[in-house]
Amino acid sequence: MKKIVIILGVAVLGLSSCKQFKKGEGDMMYKIHEDKSGETIKEGDFVAFNAIEKTEEDSVLYSSYDYDRPSLLVKEKSLFTGDLFAALGMLSEGDSATFKINIDSMVAKMGRPKPTNTKGKYLLYVIKVDKIIPKGKLTDSIFRGQIDTYLKAEQDKAKGAEGAKFNAYISKENLKPTVTASGLNYTVTKEGSGPKPVAGDTVLVNYTGKFLSGKVFDTSYPEIAKKAGTFNAQRPYEPLKMPVGMNGSIPGFEEGLMLFSKGTKATIILPSKLAYGEQGSQGIPPFTPLIFDIEMVNIIPAKPGSVSPQPAPVPAN
Numbered sequence: 001m002k003k004i005v006i007i008l009g010v011a012v013l014g015l016s017s018c019k020q021f022k023k024g025e026g027d028m029m030y031k032i033h034e035d036k037s038g039e040t041i042k043e044g045d046f047v048a049f050n051a052i053e054k055t056e057e058d059s060v061l062y063s064s065y066d067y068d069r070p071s072l073l074v075k076e077k078s079l080f081t082g083d084l085f086a087a088l089g090m091l092s093e094g095d096s097a098t099f100k101i102n103i104d105s106m107v108a109k110m111g112r113p114k115p116t117n118t119k120g121k122y123l124l125y126v127i128k129v130d131k132i133i134p135k136g137k138l139t140d141s142i143f144r145g146q147i148d149t150y151l152k153a154e155q156d157k158a159k160g161a162e163g164a165k166f167n168a169y170i171s172k173e174n175l176k177p178t179v180t181a182s183g184l185n186y187t188v189t190k191e192g193s194g195p196k197p198v199a200g201d202t203v204l205v206n207y208t209g210k211f212l213s214g215k216v217f218d219t220s221y222p223e224i225a226k227k228a229g230t231f232n233a234q235r236p237y238e239p240l241k242m243p244v245g246m247n248g249s250i251p252g253f254e255e256g257l258m259l260f261s262k263g264t265k266a267t268i269i270l271p272s273k274l275a276y277g278e279q280g281s282q283g284i285p286p287f288t289p290l291i292f293d294i295e296m297v298n299i300i301p302a303k304p305g306s307v308s309p310q311p312a313p314v315p316a317n
Contacts, residue, residue: 030097041075052124066214067285175187183271188260192261192265271289
């Protein structure tokens with residue numbers, strides 16, 4: 001069965017740092033924080049777990065908590081002695097631990113680029129196992145059915161919790177947003193001047209897209225991308241140029257752009273129904289609210305009688 005794409009986030013991990021690391025297989029080092037009874041994870045088992053990946057200098061490279069969903073995978077055969085699959089094989093449901101995995105082995109055996117922000121020998125993985133569905137002797141269809149049941153329950157949980165999380169963020173940040181009829185929330189930090197864009201106009205806009213956790217998933221600013229660890233040297237970092245009113249973006253992003261005149265700086269906060277909804281998108285789980293900090297750089301009016309412009313790509317992970 002192919003490895004399931006990682007989805008992301010749930011739960012809080014309380015760990016004790018007093019225990020010393022022990023020697024595992026190969027170059028792996030490990031420290032068990034919580035050891036529950038039960039069967040350990042076997043090859044072929046489905047696993048839902050929260051994970052933080054960081055350097056020995058404590059720089060976080062990835063955290064499932066940023067996405068408010070657990071990571072999901074089917075345990076595969078180890079790619080090298082002492083890899084992360086071997087680490088998971090030491091744990092049972094409810095266990096938590098920290099593992100040190102050799103960077104050079106990951107580069108050599110997995111083709112992973114070596115992180116540039118560490119001089120250490122290891123990457124650290126702080127893991128808490130939430131759910132195991134054993135493959136055992138189950139047929140593929142029954143096994144897949146059990147996984148689908150679990151995923152549906154998690155999706156229902158996320159749907160039910162979205163409103164409370166959205167409101168908690170507004171309260172925590174002490175915001176007093178304007179709320180549109182669609183449910184879009186926005187605050188203006190700098191007022192622009194001149195007319196607002198109308199359908200068919202083209203806008204140039206700088207933006208930073210974030211989750212409620214503050215994790216940046218996309219931005220037009222290179223310095224923010226570098227700080228967030230999302231920088232991609234292959235893409236241009238410049239204002240997004242796109243027509244408005246052409247259904248070329250997620251509904252809330254496009255609605256937000258049509259609220260502001262040139263020079264405006266604002267933050268729009270979108271419930272998932274105005275973003276990627278119940279389907280989610282690559283790197284964005286279902287029922288996930290999104291935040292966009294935007295700056296309206298320019299508005300180019302449509303020429304009278306001109307052909308409608310083609311939709312531009314939506315900001316994405």
